[in-house]
Amino acid sequence: MVSTTPEGLQIRPRHLDFDLPNPLPRHWHSGDAFKSHLFDAMSVLFPDGERFFIDSVRQFRDQISDPALKEQIRGFIGQEGHHSREHLEYSNRLRELGYDITRIERRAQARIRYTQKKFSAKRQLAATAALEHITAIMADGLLRDPKHLQGAHPELIRLWRWHALEETEHKAVAFDVFNQVCGNRKLLRRAMLMGTFFFVLDTSRGLAHMLKRDGLLWNWRVWRDGIRWMWGKEGVFRPLIGTYLDFFKAGFHPWQHDNLELLYRSRAEFEPQPV
Template structure:
């Protein structure tokens, strides 16, 4: 299918230094253990996961003839590299609080080693395109609905909004590369099912570990409040089910869900006036 990525899309890597609180408040999300540790558990997957995404896309960079997509690949690499570094600092803060971060990250690292050793570059890229869709719909939900981070520590709010903004900007890069070098939709759907399983598994494993260390694993109020926040009548994850299912359509493309207006409205949080008007400046390759 032809890409529906908007012409002139700005994918702009931002060099950020958030100076995360040290020590990090254990329950930085408004004193709520479930909310804090759900975000914490997701963050633990990013340092190694983002590097995997970079490697899977970079492998095919020389196969791409479209100069605009090649430019977007460079910006994708720059953004994901910055994300990985910031979330490494986040992981260190959690490690300092006494959580077994090495064990939790070890599960992710072992799976990535297996994937890179046993699966073809095309299947690795399919996994990246699938997981990028998961992060993109979650990112857009976070940017549109203030309840995701309502009451959280201001620095943590800024970190997560920055990450969400850039994930939304580059949400179609891996997908467009995949379409150019492979395009097998059946392989893409299988990658989504597998990626969803492991994303939920790793997030749940981290959440359970940190609640257990806090002595709150069997506190039913913590679980009742957390699950209601996620999946209740006004749960923040419920609106994501439709966009998630869209991925399985034969004609799906990430930019069928138009978020350009959202990006234009929110870039001012992180960009200077001159940066907001730039397309793509020099970025790491």
């Protein structure tokens, strides 16, 4: 049974620089408001969310003696820290377009503060492991199926694919730390239900805000096409239902979804090209 990150898989941050268009085209994804703002709404949550993930794992760092996992934790922290910085830049571009990003950030920060104050360190880590599963299955979808980003601005495609690749590389790190220091599956499942609820809520609120500013909140065509794009036959989220639910199975581990080959294939995009 798969129970750790595959041996030999290196988790190292790539210090890439992204040259995000300035100003950011409002509808950078195929001229489509819904698609662009769904990605935007998730992106705005990342800087604070990923810092929370880092803090949650860091609290247990000293309890881990396995040198391989210790090394993976270092890679995980490096990758998430870098994601956080790049997505902050992205948030600033959105702010410059007139969206109230600060309000969305404050809401996320208040929730994180509450979680850190009221919940035990183990529950915080469980929430991290759960949310990392959500990011991992979305990342797999993005890497596997280029059509999800087809027609988008090339630099944003690069940013999202880079993030998706690194989420795949470190998808089991928080989970493995949780397994070593706690392992309570009931806690993990509860954290997943709660994490899913707030992730969907916050993303939807961000999306609705940006559509409202664009004057498109009540445009039924935008919603019809958007919902079809998410949940229709070829929808982005539809294939993720099964892998999402696998998290609730006894003995689940993120690497039971073996996408190592996809990972190595995607890595080639970010390897320095011969001159």
